[in-house]
Amino acid sequence: MASILVAGGAGYIGAHTCLDLFNKGFTPVVYDNLSNGHAEFAKWGPLEVGDIRDRGRLDEVLRKYRPLAIIHFAAAIEVGDSTKDPGFYYENNVAGTINLLRAAQAAGIDKIVFSSTCATYGIPTSIPIDEGHSQSPINPYGRSKLIVEQILRDLDLYQGFRSVILRYFNAAGADPEGRIGEWHSPETHAIPIAIETALGRRPYFQVLGTDYDTRDGSCVRDFVHVLDLAAAHTSAIAHLLNNGGSCALNLGSGHGTTVKELLATVQHVVGRDFEIKQGPRREGDSPALVADNALAERALGWSPRHDLQSIIVTAFNWHSNYLPI
Ligand SMILES: NC(=O)c1ccc[n+]([C@@H]2O[C@H](COP(=O)([O-])OP(=O)(O)OC[C@H]3O[C@@H](n4cnc5c(N)ncnc54)[C@H](O)[C@@H]3O)[C@@H](O)[C@H]2O)c1
Numbered sequence: 001m002a003s004i005l006v007a008g009g010a011g012y013i014g015a016h017t018c019l020d021l022f023n024k025g026f027t028p029v030v031y032d033n034l035s036n037g038h039a040e041f042a043k044w045g046p047l048e049v050g051d052i053r054d055r056g057r058l059d060e061v062l063r064k065y066r067p068l069a070i071i072h073f074a075a076a077i078e079v080g081d082s083t084k085d086p087g088f089y090y091e092n093n094v095a096g097t098i099n100l101l102r103a104a105q106a107a108g109i110d111k112i113v114f115s116s117t118c119a120t121y122g123i124p125t126s127i128p129i130d131e132g133h134s135q136s137p138i139n140p141y142g143r144s145k146l147i148v149e150q151i152l153r154d155l156d157l158y159q160g161f162r163s164v165i166l167r168y169f170n171a172a173g174a175d176p177e178g179r180i181g182e183w184h185s186p187e188t189h190a191i192p193i194a195i196e197t198a199l200g201r202r203p204y205f206q207v208l209g210t211d212y213d214t215r216d217g218s219c220v221r222d223f224v225h226v227l228d229l230a231a232a233h234t235s236a237i238a239h240l241l242n243n244g245g246s247c248a249l250n251l252g253s254g255h256g257t258t259v260k261e262l263l264a265t266v267q268h269v270v271g272r273d274f275e276i277k278q279g280p281r282r283e284g285d286s287p288a289l290v291a292d293n294a295l296a297e298r299a300l301g302w303s304p305r306h307d308l309q310s311i312i313v314t315a316f317n318w319h320s321n322y323l324p325i
Contacts, residue, residue: 011037013229017073034049062109072112072114082144094147120149129289190262196319227306228302
């Protein structure tokens with residue numbers, strides 16, 4: 001079977017993508033330093049523990065498996081953290097990616113799918129956001145992703161190194177069978193925190209900012225099921241293997257949900273109330289991020305199949321029955 005190197009494949013979105021790749025006939029080779037991933041998530045292909053900043057280790061693994069292409073999830077992912085230690089974000093996310101790209105080129109690989117983010121748009125001037133919207137990230141995490149996007153564009157322009165840049169909005173949900181799910185430590189994402197609160201593992205949910213210029217004062221986000229994201233990656237690989245050109249695509253549901261609306265939906269779907277407190281804004285958060293996802297449909301035939309209810313049901317199943325705590 002054809003191998004795909006999945007850098008960061010022991011993490012949340014990477015592991016769901018490995019499952020999708022496997023189901024569609026590929027062998028996902030996970031390359032991960034396990035800084036935020038889990039060895040037990042590498043269930044659908046070999047796990048090679050290694051850091052993207054380690055060129056010798058990368059060369060060794062690329063020689064061993066000769067993958068057709070790379071999917072690159074490996075990154076430090078916390079907006080708040082990135083404002084505390086920006087240097088680490090540039091070292092891990094930018095220098096690490098340059099190292100990975102150099103290793104790929106040396107191994108004769110010229111195709112990559114890259115995990116970017118809606119955080120590259122910063123504070124949008126229009127909603128929904130399409131790919132032509134200006135990119136002005138407001139935190140080092142978002143800037144680290146935008147720099148990589150720019151590097152990938154140059155590699156395409158001058159060397160024909162092709163990339164599909166996928167800008168995810170808010171990933172959420174889990175494998176319905178509970179084999180994998182969201183497992184971040186510490187957890188900073190709204191849906192798992194709301195579910196942990198509903199399960200009594202946290203005393204209350206704090207809404208970070210209630211004075212935004214939105215319909216109820218809380219931030220608006222676009223939640224997209226991790227299974228839909230996973231499917232987009234396999235389609236992006238197929239696109240590149242079929243000689244498709246480089247592109248950058250938004251992956252979101254196209255629907256905006258405020259944090260307060262989200263909490264009401266979680267309480268309704270799981271049938272449990274929990275305490276909600278109003279808190280201050282978090283540095284680096286954009287008031288509203290909602291995707292225009294039409295280009296992904298045109299380029300990859302992709303559209304999301306799972307709604308917010310399915311996101312919450314599968315996440316609740318994972319957190320209540322499977323997440324090791
Ligand atoms: N979760 C979201 O909602 C979201 C939204 C937009 C973009 N993204 C991007 O998607 C990607 C995956 O996110 P996730 O939520 O699955 O995060 P995650 O932390 O679960 O996965 C990232 C994986 O990369 C690994 N990693 C980090 N640095 C590494 C290094 N130097 N070498 C090797 N492995 C390394 C970690 O151990 C982890 O397994 C990230 O690039 C993130 O920036 C995520």
